[in-house]
Amino acid sequence: MVELLKVHGSLNAFFILDQTKLTHPLTDPELVAFTRKITDPATGILGGADGVLVVNQPTRAGAVAEMRVINADGSEASMCGNGLRTVARYVAERDQLTDFKIDTMNASLRVRQQDDFAAGVPAFAVEISPVKFANTALPYENLGHQRLIDDLVPELLPGLRFTAIAVPNPHLISFVSKEELAGDDLGELGHRLNTANPYFTDGVNVNFAHILGHNSLFVRTFERGVGFTNACGTGMSATSLAFALTHPDQADFDKPLNVYNPGGMVKTIVHHQQGQYWIELIGNATFTHTLELSEEALHQADLSQVNNINETGEQTNYQQFVAGLPKLDF
Incomplete structure (x- = not known):
């Protein structure tokens, strides 16, 4: 047996x-x-x-x-x-x-x-690595950018800024309000980008994050191949890196971040060493x-x-x- x-x-x-x-x-x-x-x-x-x-x-x-x-x-x-x-x-x-x-x-x-x-x-x-930002690593096309770091992307949704990171799973990340987190946009965008579309032809994991405070986040993920999930480890890791890069006054490198999710909580530590980024994911x-x-x-x-x-x-x-x-x- x-x-x-x-x-x-x-x-x-x-x-x-x-x-x-x-x-x-x-x-x-x-x-x-x-x-x-x-x-x-x-x-x-x-x-x-x-x-x-x-x-x-x-x-x-x-x-x-x-x-x-x-x-x-x-x-x-x-x-x-x-x-x-x-x-x-x-x-x-x-x-x-x-x-x-x-x-x-x-x-x-x-x-x-x-x-x-x-x-x-x-x-x-x-360890969560390697980290890549180029559009060819995710991949995506037809969005007018070779990489996305806190950019407006009207082809996806109006008003929201997006960051795209491969860790190596492809992740699309947006920091949103509580109202946006509770709304329908994440599900609709996740479904659209994981069916036939001209942008992410291999699909992509879509993460909406709400900043709770210094070194503290809530992340909700529409996962490629799964749909809504209680938590996505690479998603929380990629979102932590995006947090540190785009909100340096609210997120620290080399210090634990508390990342809450619908299934509980993990800790992440974002590192930049010898010109490379990597993330440590700690949880149950x-x-x-x-x-x-x-x-x-x-x-x-x-x-x-x-x-x-x-x-x-x-x-x-x-x-x-x-x-x-x-x-x-x-």
Whole structure:
């Protein structure tokens, strides 16, 4: 039998599948079929999820594992910050490590165990990089800019300023009022830019952020391949960098930022070293359930064979942590 984990970072929920423990790893079409099935709120398990995190053998020297991110719609993301924290915890416990590197699509990223966020809420810090600003890195076109840094973009929405950053996932960011954050524009723009459009032809993650105070933000994300999500780790990281770049009087480099989201809160630290930007994302790595499935059923995406579903009890601890956060009227 193969053990799967249901996990989340800031309620950005996933299933972890460790393919190093399989006799025969799934093919890519099998991974897509399995992901679409298990993450679907109607046909999946435990209410579905935002994607499947696949743990493989490392592909680069110095790393101990590889993480692939298969979104709920079957597309593959180059990175997932919330997911990487949970994979980091899984690998740390599997291999008895506290500070190591995990391969992602574009880079080997450092991950480190942190002090618990709260009682019974394990936390990990993960590196978010590389950072790119050029339109070709996201990519986008037909917007009259080779890069967007706090620019008016009338082709998208009137009156709002946008910043575009690849980390390496592509992110479009706007700092907005509370009223704009609660309105319909984020959903409408996110849907428009993630269907056929002349601007972001590969789609883009769209983030609306409201500044709460010095080094403090609330971020809401429409995620490519997912839609509205409780939190997006790379989105909060890219938005933190945009905050520090465009509001230098309100955000500091090399100091923790509190970034709130619909699923809870993380901390980020924005760095600029040797001419390069990178972000440290620190937050919970919660395991909510374990479940078992035969390898044959896994290859066939036959969820009728799932058994031994057990709660870990960690979700109660996380809910208590969230209940203790400042109340925000969003």
